[in-house]
Amino acid sequence: MQSKNKTVVRSMDVLNLFLTHSRLSLSEMVQFSGMPKTSVYRMVTAFEEMGFLEKDEEGNYSLGLLFLQFGQLVSERLDIRQIALPVMQRLRDEVGEAVNLIVQDGEEAIYIEKLETKQAVGLFTKVGRRSPLYAGACSRIILAFLPNDEREDYLNRIELRPMASGTITDKTKLLPMLEESRKLGYTLSRSELADHTCAIAAPIFNNNGQIVAGISIAGINVNFQEEKLPLLIEKVKSAADELSQKLGYVEM
Incomplete structure (x- = not known):
C-alpha cells in the first residue's frame, strides 16, 4: 500500500x-x-483547518459543520431516489424501456438509480456512471434548467468533447437546444453517449423551484421512432411532474 493511502486510512481511523x-x-x-501523538496532532490540526473538526474552549474536539452539509446533500439525494423508485418502476412497465434517475455532481451528472428494460436488447448503464452535463438527454435537461448565470459560467469554461457520433460539440447549436428544452419541458438525444441509442428526459424540481434531478427513458434508436415520440414524451414528463409534486414543487 502506498504511503499516502496509509495516511488516508489512519486519518479515517481518527x-x-x-x-x-x-x-x-x-x-x-x-x-x-494507538497512534503517535505527533501524527494525531498533525491530522487533527489539518481537520480543524478544513472544517472537519471543531475545537471548543476546553480543548475538546467534535465533528464540524462541514459534515452536516455533506450529510444534508446525501440525505436529499437518497430521499429523491426513494421517492422516485415507485414512479420509475411504473414508467418502465408502461414504456418498456430503461429508466434513469440522474443528479448534478459538480460539472457532471451522476446516475443514482437505474431500472433495466425487460426487453432482450437494451443499454448498459449503471448506478454511479457519470456523464458531462452537455451530453445525453438526462444530463442536458439539468444543464437546461440551471440558473442562467450557472449555465453560462459552465458553458464558458467547458470544452465540448465528443462521446459518440451524435454528441453536440458546437456551442452555437447547444444553446438553442437548451432554450428549447426549457420551453418544451423535455430533452431528446440520439447517439450522444453511445451510438444507436436514444433517450428522453424531463426535469424534477424541489419546493423552491430548483432543478434537483432528471428522469429519462433510454433504449436503442429503433424503439424511438418519430410516431412513438409524442406518447413517450408525455409519459416521461408526467413522471417528472409527479416527482416534482412529491418534492413540494408548485407550478406557477
Whole structure:
C-alpha cells in the first residue's frame, strides 16, 4: 500500500472515533487510536483547518459543520431516489424501456438509480456512471434548467468533447437546444453517449423551484421512432411532474 493511502486510512481511523464519541481531547484520540501523538496532532490540526473538526474552549474536539452539509446533500439525494423508485418502476412497465434517475455532481451528472428494460436488447448503464452535463438527454435537461448565470459560467469554461457520433460539440447549436428544452419541458438525444441509442428526459424540481434531478427513458434508436415520440414524451414528463409534486414543487 502506498504511503499516502496509509495516511488516508489512519486519518479515517481518527475520524471514526467520533462515531462513538461526541467529544474527544487530543490525548483521548491518541489513546483510542494507538497512534503517535505527533501524527494525531498533525491530522487533527489539518481537520480543524478544513472544517472537519471543531475545537471548543476546553480543548475538546467534535465533528464540524462541514459534515452536516455533506450529510444534508446525501440525505436529499437518497430521499429523491426513494421517492422516485415507485414512479420509475411504473414508467418502465408502461414504456418498456430503461429508466434513469440522474443528479448534478459538480460539472457532471451522476446516475443514482437505474431500472433495466425487460426487453432482450437494451443499454448498459449503471448506478454511479457519470456523464458531462452537455451530453445525453438526462444530463442536458439539468444543464437546461440551471440558473442562467450557472449555465453560462459552465458553458464558458467547458470544452465540448465528443462521446459518440451524435454528441453536440458546437456551442452555437447547444444553446438553442437548451432554450428549447426549457420551453418544451423535455430533452431528446440520439447517439450522444453511445451510438444507436436514444433517450428522453424531463426535469424534477424541489419546493423552491430548483432543478434537483432528471428522469429519462433510454433504449436503442429503433424503439424511438418519430410516431412513438409524442406518447413517450408525455409519459416521461408526467413522471417528472409527479416527482416534482412529491418534492413540494408548485407550478406557477
